[in-house]
Amino acid sequence: METSGLETSGLNVHDVTETVRTFADFKEHECVLVASEPASGLHGVIAIHDRTLGPALGGCRMWTYATEAAALTDALRLSRKAALAGLPLGGGKAILIGDSKCDKTEPLFRAFGRFVEALQGRYITAEDVGTSVREMDWVAKETAHVTGSSQTGGNPSPMTALGVFLGMKIAARHRLGQETLQGRRVAVQGLGHVGYELCKLLHREGASLVVTDLDAAACARAAQELQADIAEPDEIYAVEADVFAPCALGAILRDETLPNLQCKIVAGSANNQLQTDRHGEALRKRGILYAPDYVINVGGLIYVAAEVLADSLGTDIEAAIHRALAALDEIFERAERENMATNRVADRIAGERLAKAKAASTAS
Numbered sequence: 001m002e003t004s005g006l007e008t009s010g011l012n013v014h015d016v017t018e019t020v021r022t023f024a025d026f027k028e029h030e031c032v033l034v035a036s037e038p039a040s041g042l043h044g045v046i047a048i049h050d051r052t053l054g055p056a057l058g059g060c061r062m063w064t065y066a067t068e069a070a071a072l073t074d075a076l077r078l079s080r081k082a083a084l085a086g087l088p089l090g091g092g093k094a095i096l097i098g099d100s101k102c103d104k105t106e107p108l109f110r111a112f113g114r115f116v117e118a119l120q121g122r123y124i125t126a127e128d129v130g131t132s133v134r135e136m137d138w139v140a141k142e143t144a145h146v147t148g149s150s151q152t153g154g155n156p157s158p159m160t161a162l163g164v165f166l167g168m169k170i171a172a173r174h175r176l177g178q179e180t181l182q183g184r185r186v187a188v189q190g191l192g193h194v195g196y197e198l199c200k201l202l203h204r205e206g207a208s209l210v211v212t213d214l215d216a217a218a219c220a221r222a223a224q225e226l227q228a229d230i231a232e233p234d235e236i237y238a239v240e241a242d243v244f245a246p247c248a249l250g251a252i253l254r255d256e257t258l259p260n261l262q263c264k265i266v267a268g269s270a271n272n273q274l275q276t277d278r279h280g281e282a283l284r285k286r287g288i289l290y291a292p293d294y295v296i297n298v299g300g301l302i303y304v305a306a307e308v309l310a311d312s313l314g315t316d317i318e319a320a321i322h323r324a325l326a327a328l329d330e331i332f333e334r335a336e337r338e339n340m341a342t343n344r345v346a347d348r349i350a351g352e353r354l355a356k357a358k359a360a361s362t363a364s
């Protein structure tokens with residue numbers, strides 16, 4: 001992508017695409033930019049994976065990264081999600097380095113808005129971990145390339161939770177032989193925007209819950225409102241349950257935690273649940289069906305995409321989520337047929353879809 005001459009309204013912007021080419025998570029990304037502005041405190045990254053299918057849409061995460069390299073790695077990993085959503089959108093992600101508890105100011109998010117605006121619609125932002133509707137409203141003062149603001153529908157988490165719930169039922173059909181979760185036990189890690197909504201859907205379905213969160217008040221609320229049992233954060237992995245739903249942060253499926261799992265399915269909203277690809281293979285070997293995170297958590301993306309894609313997506317977001325989740329059936333069936341981990345199958349299908357779209361666009 002041509003990035004020289006971007007109109008960046010006083011921001012200090014560097015194209016670091018060549019620098020991150022050596023990173024393990026670099027997968028032929030189209031463009032990775034870093035912007036800073038001392039006056040507002042902006043220090044952020046925008047990564048665009050591929051725009052063959054359409055403009056890159058992806059949330060803006062604010063997190064306390066120890067180094068810029070760690071933020072770049074997260075941006076590279078998180079920007080590759082869109083290809084399986086079945087939407088005419090590419091993958092992108094923004095990262096703001098900072099503490100969402102105390103660093104969220106209007107000047108900072110307006111500076112980020114100018115960063116987004118400089119890309120002239122090649123990247124569309126939305127909320128993610130550490131950001132919310134209020135900040136997207138600030139961003140919207142500087143650019144139209146934002147969704148998830150109060151003008152455009154707001155919080156996508158309930159739709160993410162719905163997608164995870166529906167995807168969990170698909171996984172249950174494949175692994176447990178029936179789609180209903182009634183009477184099943186589900187262990188939920190993280191009772192934030194998505195996790196708590198998911199618990200409500202599971203409770204309504206008749207599943208029993210065991211939950212954990214660092215926030216004791218959230219656990220107490222789940223116990224009272226949803227009759228959930230409570231586990232300590234480090235105990236949740238070893239809880240006996242049909243399904244384990246990671247809905248907190250990434251890299252929680254790793255060498256130290258994986259042997260403790262006592263579930264048949266892993267299906268949750270958290271991004272990058274596997275610390276590395278080989279942990280997907282380790283789950284397969286243990287007979288645990290893993291619903292790839294970026295496939296099952298697509299509901300929020302579809303929700304924020306609805307405004308951008310009003311013409312092609314239609315107004316029935318739930319139907320669009322059902323269509324996107326059909327990819328899970330394809331992944332589970334192919335993984336079984338080819339004796340392959342589901343995360344690898346998902347990556348392969350995403351790669352095939354992108355290659356096909358690229359070939360079609362080159363031919364036309």
Ligand code: NAD
Nearest residue numbers: 157160190191192193194213214233247248269270271300
């Ligand atoms: P959130 O910040 O609202 O909730 C996360 C919760 O996890 C918090 O309550 C936090 O206290 C808890 N938590 C953190 N570390 C924990 C630990 N070690 N043990 C137990 N609990 C812990 O975030 P969210 O919006 O609910 O998103 C949850 C996950 O889903 C994230 O990984 C996010 O990237 C992913 N996701 C969210 C959306 C969305 O629409 N919000 C969409 C796609 C993916």
